[in-house]
Amino acid sequence: MSELDASQPSVFDGLNHIQLAELRTDHAGELGAVWIYRGILFVTKDEELRKFAKEHLAAESQHFRFFQEGLPKAYQSLLSPLWKIAGWMLGAVPAFFGRNAVYATIDAVETFVVQHYEEQLNIMPTGLRVVLERFMHEEGDHRDEAAAKSRSKNQLRWWRKIVRGGSALAVRASRHL
Ligand SMILES: [Fe+2]
Ligand SMILES: [Fe+2]
Numbered sequence: 001m002s003e004l005d006a007s008q009p010s011v012f013d014g015l016n017h018i019q020l021a022e023l024r025t026d027h028a029g030e031l032g033a034v035w036i037y038r039g040i041l042f043v044t045k046d047e048e049l050r051k052f053a054k055e056h057l058a059a060e061s062q063h064f065r066f067f068q069e070g071l072p073k074a075y076q077s078l079l080s081p082l083w084k085i086a087g088w089m090l091g092a093v094p095a096f097f098g099r100n101a102v103y104a105t106i107d108a109v110e111t112f113v114v115q116h117y118e119e120q121l122n123i124m125p126t127g128l129r130v131v132l133e134r135f136m137h138e139e140g141d142h143r144d145e146a147a148a149k150s151r152s153k154n155q156l157r158w159w160r161k162i163v164r165g166g167s168a169l170a171v172r173a174s175r176h177l
Contacts, residue, residue: 103146
């Protein structure tokens with residue numbers, strides 16, 4: 001996966017401010033994602049959940065690194081400390097309640113993230129679009145894995161709604177700050 005990173009800094013060149021604002025939301029989102037899994041790992045002793053969280057942490061760390069290395073610091077979110085805390089809580093709180101709450105949370109988050117990436121694709125230059133599309137498919141796999149493991153879509157609906165609403169708010173905030 002190293003071909004994502006420093007070897008292709010050029011995909012970030014010559015972007016307009018709308019594209020940069022979108023990438024800021026992606027950077028913020030992937031930062032939050034990394035911290036979700038740190039939150040889960042901090043709380044749970046459940047071996048199945050720990051394995052799940054470690055695998056996902058590795059994938060999200062690669063996504064995060066791509067934006068971290070490519071997006072100039074001046075365009076990164078000023079609210080990064082908040083995204084870390086919010087992500088950590090989003091992992092740690094459901095982890096207290098067990099597997100099903102975690103899987104429902106990840107299903108809801110990734111459903112949101114897939115849509116978010118999808119909405120960006122047609123405003124991105126080809127080089128970036130290829131990478132974002134790949135991330136989108138990986139998030140889709142994460143969503144499907146969590147959905148398959150969680151008991152039912154109808155469970156914890158209120159919580160899924162909060163997760164989606166919170167994610168949408170975070171995207172709006174990180175577009176500007
Ligand atoms: Fe990701
Ligand atoms: Fe993901």
